[in-house]
Amino acid sequence: MDTERLISTFCELVKIPSESPDDKEFISHVEKFLRLEGAKTRKDAYGNLVVKFLAKNSKSKTPIAFCCHADTVKPGVGIKPIVDREKGIIRTDGTTILGADDKAGIAEIIEMIRAAEKHPPIEIIITRCEEIGSVGAKNLDFSLIESKMAYVLDMDGPQEVVIGEATHIHMDVTYTGRAAHSGVEPEKGISSIQAAVRAIYNMKLGRIDASTTANVGVFQGGEARNSVPEVTKLMAECRSLDDEKAFRIADEMKAIFTKASDEVGTKIDIVTDVISRGYKIPENSPIVELFLKALKKHNVKPDVQLIVAGTDASLFNEKGVAAVVVGVGCRDIHSKNEQAIISEMETTTNVLITLVEDLA
Amino acid sequence: MINTQRLVDTFFEFVKIPSETPNDQDFIAHLDKFFSKMEGAKTKTDAYGNLVVKIPAKGSSNKNTVGFACHADTVKPGIGIKPVIKDGVIKSSGDTILGADDKAGIAEIVEMLLCAKKHPPVEVIIVRCEETGCFGSSNLDYSLVDSKMAYVIDTEETNEVIVGGPTYVILDVYIKGKPAHAGMAPEKGISAILGAAKAISQLRLGRIDNETTSNVGVIQGGEVRNGVPENAKVMIEVRSQNEAKANKLADEMEEIFKRSSKEIGAEVKIDRKEVLKAYFLPSDSEVVKVAAKAVEKNDMKPKIITIMGGTDATLLNAHNIPTAVLGAGYRENHTNNESIKVTEMEIATKILIEIVESLA
Numbered sequence: 001m002d003t004e005r006l007i008s009t010f011c012e013l014v015k016i017p018s019e020s021p022d023d024k025e026f027i028s029h030v031e032k033f034l035r036l037e038g039a040k041t042r043k044d045a046y047g048n049l050v051v052k053f054l055a056k057n058s059k060s061k062t063p064i065a066f067c068c069h070a071d072t073v074k075p076g077v078g079i080k081p082i083v084d085r086e087k088g089i090i091r092t093d094g095t096t097i098l099g100a101d102d103k104a105g106i107a108e109i110i111e112m113i114r115a116a117e118k119h120p121p122i123e124i125i126i127t128r129c130e131e132i133g134s135v136g137a138k139n140l141d142f143s144l145i146e147s148k149m150a151y152v153l154d155m156d157g158p159q160e161v162v163i164g165e166a167t168h169i170h171m172d173v174t175y176t177g178r179a180a181h182s183g184v185e186p187e188k189g190i191s192s193i194q195a196a197v198r199a200i201y202n203m204k205l206g207r208i209d210a211s212t213t214a215n216v217g218v219f220q221g222g223e224a225r226n227s228v229p230e231v232t233k234l235m236a237e238c239r240s241l242d243d244e245k246a247f248r249i250a251d252e253m254k255a256i257f258t259k260a261s262d263e264v265g266t267k268i269d270i271v272t273d274v275i276s277r278g279y280k281i282p283e284n285s286p287i288v289e290l291f292l293k294a295l296k297k298h299n300v301k302p303d304v305q306l307i308v309a310g311t312d313a314s315l316f317n318e319k320g321v322a323a324v325v326v327g328v329g330c331r332d333i334h335s336k337n338e339q340a341i342i343s344e345m346e347t348t349t350n351v352l353i354t355l356v357e358d359l360a
Numbered sequence: 361m362i363n364t365q366r367l368v369d370t371f372f373e374f375v376k377i378p379s380e381t382p383n384d385q386d387f388i389a390h391l392d393k394f395f396s397k398m399e400g401a402k403t404k405t406d407a408y409g410n411l412v413v414k415i416p417a418k419g420s421s422n423k424n425t426v427g428f429a430c431h432a433d434t435v436k437p438g439i440g441i442k443p444v445i446k447d448g449v450i451k452s453s454g455d456t457i458l459g460a461d462d463k464a465g466i467a468e469i470v471e472m473l474l475c476a477k478k479h480p481p482v483e484v485i486i487v488r489c490e491e492t493g494c495f496g497s498s499n500l501d502y503s504l505v506d507s508k509m510a511y512v513i514d515t516e517e518t519n520e521v522i523v524g525g526p527t528y529v530i531l532d533v534y535i536k537g538k539p540a541h542a543g544m545a546p547e548k549g550i551s552a553i554l555g556a557a558k559a560i561s562q563l564r565l566g567r568i569d570n571e572t573t574s575n576v577g578v579i580q581g582g583e584v585r586n587g588v589p590e591n592a593k594v595m596i597e598v599r600s601q602n603e604a605k606a607n608k609l610a611d612e613m614e615e616i617f618k619r620s621s622k623e624i625g626a627e628v629k630i631d632r633k634e635v636l637k638a639y640f641l642p643s644d645s646e647v648v649k650v651a652a653k654a655v656e657k658n659d660m661k662p663k664i665i666t667i668m669g670g671t672d673a674t675l676l677n678a679h680n681i682p683t684a685v686l687g688a689g690y691r692e693n694h695t696n697n698e699s700i701k702v703t704e705m706e707i708a709t710k711i712l713i714e715i716v717e718s719l720a
Contacts, residue, residue, distance in 0.1 A: 166543065170585065182575030183526070183599045183668035186566040193576050194565065200557035206546040206588070215542035217589055219553045219581035225530060225595045227577055228566075235585040239543045308543035 189228025427507030549588025
């Protein structure tokens with residue numbers, strides 16, 4: 001691999017702004033770039049980019065996929081990457097983020113394609129709008145994708161390998177009671193706040209068990225001190241690394257919310273939104289073993305993790321494409337201090353090269 | 361004899377001068393000039409801008425001053441009021457309130473002074489900014505006031521005599537827990553919402569007894585769904601005709617919040633304020649007897665009541681001036697449909713005349 005070429009590709013990519021949801025121009029740029037490298041490219045209806053490279057020096061017919069997202073958080077316009085060779089990092093002037101999340105991953109995949117001496121058919125998937133809730137991956141046209149295995153490059157360090165994520169469920173609860181002047185005729189009112197506190201008081205919140213959490217994060221009830229509060233809104237969530245348990249806890253929470261409403265005499269409306277479905281890939285499955293083997297070859301001690309946050313990988317797994325999330329070599333993402341660590345970018349690139357050469 | 365045309369003209373003159381809270385000083389200046397023209401009247405404004413008018417006794421050797429109080433301000437929309445009479449009912453012709461609350465009372469006092477054949481020394485007290493919380497009477501320079509008893513002319517029905525009002529205590533409770541990511545490390549957080557819910561579910565709320573109520577009117581807790589909520593604010597009120605009961609209930613609430621917060625390790629801060637102090641005028645007190653008799657003389661049965669809200673009378677009573685509230689005759693105040701019947705203004709005036717003549 002060529003480190004200077006990797007750095008130059010990276011700097012070129014971060015200079016093109018792609019704050020979500022305004023990431024289409026950046027995707028077109030990546031598309032042109034990869035066509036020049038000999039790929040066939042296609043965009044789906046949502047604007048996600050699917051890129052295909054034929055096998056190189058390999059008879060393998062089994063494609064392998066790599067996925068990054070195109071968008072960045074704000075402030076991401078006018079990024080000026082500064083390469084600090086002494087410290088071995090790339091940073092900004094402090095007025096913007098760097099965009100290593102997730103453009104370091106894109107640069108590494110490109111360098112892998114250029115440097116690998118052999119590889120099987122490769123698919124590169126660049127999704128839109130990950131930062132605002134994996135909207136691109138949710139709308140991805142999976143009929144365009146042939147791979148059964150995918151590596152999502154979207155963690156910090158090259159040693160990180162995420163093999164499982166939580167199922168994450170949102171609940172928006174609205175209690176509607178009846179307003180009344182609280183000094184004159186409180187008996188004519190029905191307090192929505194009383195219904196909500198009764199539910200919360202009876203609910204197990206926080207850490208439910210090692211793999212499960214629940215929270216009521218926002219409580220907004222009533223409008224005036226001297227009125228029996230008519231409307232109360234709660235924003236709640238639960239997560240579990242055990243998919244079935246997440247749904248069970250959500251059902252239990254909903255039952256408690258509803259029971260309190262019945263007891264106090266309010267009306268209740270609960271809107272449930274499944275934000276992401278959890279998955280857990282066995283550590284002895286090929287997708288994990290291949291990656292661990294490549295890490296070992298480059299003397300990187302793996303950090304195999306389960307995480308509660310949602311990534312694009314949960315959508316891939318949901319659609320039957322086994323996916324794990326691996327690191328790109330960045331720090332302090334979503335801040336103006338964001339950095340790319342040059343040695344880690346090299347490591348990731350070398351690991352990817354080993355991986356595809358092993359599959360060839 | 362009452363000069364009905366003069367009474368209506370005075371009322372019209374007053375409502376045409378805007379005095380939306382807190383911009384009621386021009387109207388007070390107008391009244392200052394108006395009363396200064398009356399025989400023997402001396403006027404004075406206090407530092408807050410309230411107007412006190414002193415009128416010497418007429419045909420009476422009674423030295424005990426009787427006070428009549430109204431407020432100068434109106435709710436919105438109260439600019440450009442065009443009063444019209446139709447079928448003996450006065451309303452505003454445009455999209456405004458009428459302003460009979462409380463200018464009908466002022467016009468009735470003026471007519472009373474012009475008609476009464478005899479009266480003791482009279483004080484007319486015009487206070488500012490009643491509508492937003494009795495600020496005028498709260499800030500009144502009581503050293504200027506000589507009244508031994510008083511009447512606030514500021515309710516609807518002309519046979520009403522309001523003889524009691526509540527102690528009103530407000531509590532703002534601030535609960536501070538500890539923030540944490542709800543999915544990754546909920547055990548590191550302390551939920552302020554849980555602290556609030558725990559406490560509120562133990563509070564006595566609503567109608568406590570025939571003279572006591574309490575209410576949790578507003579809760580605002582947390583900022584994001586996926587954070588263990590650090591802060592919650594709860595807005596509470598307690599009312600009772602019985603001062604001791606109100607304070608006891610407020611004490612009990614404070615205790616419950618402190619205990620609940622302690623149980624979960626949250627901090628709590630409680631801002632408590634007694635906004636109003638309960639008063640009760642017995643039926644055999646002079647101020648009530650005189651008013652009731654005046655109502656009876658006008659062929660009506662006096663309606664002697666206590667209310668659960670504060671009025672300017674609450675503040676006058678707190679300054680040891682026994683004060684009842686009487687009807688000005690208006691209806692649907694605080695709406696653009698506000699109205700007053702000319703006959704009601706006549707009755708209210710006759711009652712005032714009866715009061716001062718009987719005290720002469």
